Amino acid sequence: MTDHASRTLNPIAGILAIEVKPEGNPVHLGLPLESASALVDVISGDLLRLLPGVDACGLAIAAALYDQAQILRPGFPVHAALAELYGQEPKARQAPSLMAFGASAGRMAKPELEPDPRLIGSPFLVLPFVLMAPAEARERLTQHMETEWEEQALASARLALFLNQSFSIETEHVRFMTRNDLLALCAMQYNQADLEPLWQLLECALLSPNAEETVRSASGHRYLYRHGVVSTDPVKDAGTAQERRQYQAVLAAHGLQLVDAQSTDA
Template identity: 40%
Template sequence: MDHDDLISCPGVLALECAPDAAPSRVTLERDEVDALAGFMAEDLAALLPDVTEARLAVAGALFDAAQLLRPHFPAYATLDELAARLPRERGGIVAFGARDGRMPAQPLSPEPALAGSPMLYLPWTLQAPATIGKALGEAMEVELIGRGEAGTRTADFLMRTLDLRLEHARYLSRHDLLALTCVQYEHANLAPLWTMLEAALLSPDSTETTLSARGLPLRYADGVLHVASPLAQLRAHAAETTDDAAHTLAGWVFELRQYAAVLQAHAVPMHLDDACTDDAMLSVETCADPDPALPAPVLYTHRAPGLGVIAISVAQTDATRMRVLANALVLGGRLEAHLHALGARFGADGAVQTLDRVHLDADRSLTPPPVQRLH
């Protein structure tokens, strides 16, 4: 049967680890995943109608949900492609495991940066003929969420093989995983971000707009989440509010740090309006060109309670004036690396002035404190 005649019905085996019970490794060797796939096939045959007429493809690796929920679902696309290369004569079960810890393709390799979640997910898919694919997919949505507990042999095999203690092991459709992730993000006050992520996952060519929980305009378009510049927002609304501007800016940075980390895990780019850098963890806005008549630029770090350094200013000063060249919001990454990059970019003299709070001028523009004049 041609691969184009098959409908892919993706799912996961969701594993809830016992507290402090991380697996000894996150990939299964080829012989191990072959055995696991056999147990999974038995489980699914008891849960779903006509499943034996479909081909079960299993990836022997444990992922964080974010790596499986990325635009175009690369892990599943790779699993489908690898399975399609094998002739149907190979049978109704195909499994892809590691050789000496290395999976056969990069999208099937769990990323170490996402390790540590108590919930791990092993991806699988049913490649079904078009005659039963739609009904099988609908059955997955109904049956798995209600009674998809993994069989004893499946759970025991995983625990013994990976030296893992499990609280639960159950089958979910990929739509179930999306719904579960939605609920988790809503509980973390990230519902607006999920609106953008859902567009990136399910309709990547669409355009969506909303406001963040703290009121920043968000727009998803062309595969990128665009965020209104917090610094521009402060300036634009300076005459309308009497809020503590430094506190407002710190709140936005806190929110955007969460956004940046989540979006990076889901491989969705984030860009702040007016920023002149592609580094999502350091959003730089230029203010002026260097003045050769002034001394070399100096870096100033602005700190906020509980958040550390949230912004960096680059400025030239002499005895009478200050010229701000750029302001940058620190949304993640290593502060030392950001300081080095800004210093190299603007020719700073290497000096870093640490400010104990966020300094804004009367127009709510981020700036170092004014030069102290001698009398």
């Protein structure tokens, strides 16, 4: 494999998108280290098939299942933790390496990697990974993922079977996605649920965290994203209160706090 010792590696965030049958929710969310090591080998085999040139990259996976909201939080902490852990491993400085971070004594390697069981309930689950790419290959690999994976990124039957057996789930579909794909999917879901203003707040927090965004909800209530926090005016009726609770729950799942506007005035 290519020597990494003197090269800068750039993380490329990826997602294994897993749709399970209604009765197929996972019995457990994280895999033990032995199973995690086997999983990264299977995922690597699929990536070699789907992404030309990926053999020059390192690979780090979180051997756990998450709700998409936990992946789409400001700073993208799950992917950031994977990249950080990869960089801390001495062997990563020598050659492209396969690293799987599973559960040891019931705990993941970093708090950011702990799946939140309170969020699990949707049939759509994700398993995150990062490719650690040489600087000169990053743009080409990213472009291929963005343009080709939409139509040609189905996981192999071997990988789907491994997921079924190791997580005790029943999968309907398993495919590889970019993080941008996940963002687009999440935007579509919120827009279809008449939560487009809420998505505007989330999009700002995720992609332009230093900017500000003001929106009006369906009820006409004002929400402001600024300095990593969403604030809103006091509620005036039961309908607005119900909407606020919905916004608060969704924002919390994405790692954002909703506060009264007065508490942010300074």
